[in-house]
Amino acid sequence: MIKFYKKISLGLVLCLGMLTLSCKHKNDLPDPLEAGWKGNAVCEVLEENKELRVLKCTFEPGVGHEKHSHDPHFGYTLTGGKFRITDATGTREVNVPTGSSFSNDEIISHEVLNIGETTAVFLIMEYK
DSSP states (O other): HHHHHHHHHHHHHHHHEEEEEHHHHOOOOOOTOOOEEEEEEEEEEEEOOSEEEEEEEEEEETEEEEEEEEOOOEEEEOOOOOEEEEEEEEEEEEETTTOOOOEESSSSSEEEOSSSSSEEEEEEEEOO
């Protein structure tokens, strides 16, 4: 009888574990490095280790970033510009000033387009 309960207990633990893993949020969107604009990369890896990935993303006028997701991250604007941003809240135009920073503690997704007349450059630091 004890063997029977051990088998049942082990089976329940395995089933609950698989159920938990299968319920995790699945994100089918590319990350910022994988996403680009019309087949061209807009981000490059400057540094990557087990705790952090640092990207430099450059957007010339008329260049955007196709819909993608970000894990929790911090961003810094090296050179600002004017963007059209589409995310879960809708579409808006935003002036992003040089020296501004932004961060998110959750997974987010968006699409952006540089609608300004200058090349904008960002550093994105993603936590692993």
